[in-house]
Amino acid sequence: MYKIDELSTLMKYAANGNMPPVGDVxxxxxxxxxxxxxxxxxxxxxxxxxxxxxxxxxFVVSDEVLRSKNMTxxxxxxxxxxxxxxxxxxxxxxxxTIKKPGVAFNTHELLTTAKPGLVERGVGSLAVVAFRYHLxxxxxxxxxxxxxxxxxxxxxxxxxxxxxxQEWTRxxxxxxxxxxxxxxxxxxxxxx
Numbered sequence: 039m040y041k042i043d044e045l046s047t048l049m050k051y052a053a054n055g056n057m058p059p060v061g062d063v064x065x066x067x068x069x070x071x072x073x074x075x076x077x078x079x080x081x082x083x084x085x086x087x088x089x090x091x092x093x094x095x096x097f098v099v100s101d102e103v104l105r106s107k108n109m110t111x112x113x114x115x116x117x118x119x120x121x122x123x124x125x126x127x128x129x130x131x132x133x134x135t136i137k138k139p140g141v142a143f144n145t146h147e148l149l150t151t152a153k154p155g156l157v158e159r160g161v162g163s164l165a166v167v168a169f170r171y172h173l174x175x176x177x178x179x180x181x182x183x184x185x186x187x188x189x190x191x192x193x194x195x196x197x198x199x200x201x202x203x204q205e206w207t208r209x210x211x212x213x214x215x216x217x218x219x220x221x222x223x224x225x226x227x228x229x230x
Contacts, residue, residue, distance in 0.1 A: 045225050048174045052217045053210075055170040060177060061188030064103045066165035070152065070185075071098065072145055072176045073112040073135065074169035075199050075207040082139025087118035090169050090207070093196035095119045098167060099126070101190065107165065110152050115167075131155060145176055146229055149183055162186055169196050171213055175221060178230035 051057035071094065079085040087095065095118035098104045105126060111119065113135040120127045133152055135142050143151070156164070163186035168176040170192045181187045198209050206216040224230045 045221060048178060048221055048230070049218055051174040052171055052221060053214045055210075056193040057170065057174050057177075057189065059189055059191045061163075061186070063165040063188045063190050066107065066163045066186075066188050067161040068156070068159075068164055069098070069104055069107050069109040069111070070149075070156075070164040070166050070180060071109060071111040071115045072148065072166075072168040072172060073114040074172050074196075075202045076114065076135065076142055076204060078140055078203065082136070082141070084114060084117075084135060087114040087121075088202065089199050090196040091115050091118045094167060094169065094192075095122050097190075097192065097195045099123045104165060104167065104190065110156065112148055145172075145179055146224075149179055153183055156185070163188065165190065167192065170194075171198075171210070171217070175217070175224065175230065179224070182228070182230050 116132040
């Protein structure tokens with residue numbers, strides 16, 4: 039279980055979006071990327087990556103180290119990266135976002151889906167990319183899953199999307215309210 043001071047630090051980074059980089063991304067075996075903010079079509083399927091995922095994709099595509107690695111990416115992020123840099127498609131293993139129409143897998147479920155393939159490929163260390171406010175929990179969950187984690191400096195990547203259909207992805211206040219509860223719950227459940 040997380041110590042109070044460690045949990046407090048995670049909450050601080052999740053609230054301000056300025057988590058310092060962790061480890062050396064160049065030493066990671068692969069990249070694991072989580073999307074943020076969903077746009078569904080009328081059938082409850084993904085309609086577009088959305089601006090936050092576009093910003094993360096721009097960051098990955100422009101980073102020489104990240105773009106040189108194999109990547110396991112949540113669907114919206116994979117779509118955005120492949121659109122920006124089609125030749126990276128061969129390096130990407132895509133994780134489906136949709137659990138059922140209009141409902142997405144959460145970070146824990148995506149990690150549970152990704153883990154067997156990562157283990158099978160002998161991956162021991164992951165460079166985790168995610169929206170800067172989501173990155174602290176995503177990295178903590180990946181570490182808890184048994185991987186060595188590194189993170190790039192994503193403090194300036196993306197911003198909340200006021201047009202998002204999900205309340206907690208529209209603004210920092212809604213995110214902080216939701217994420218504090220999520221982090222505390224995940225700490226109690228042993229998921230971080």
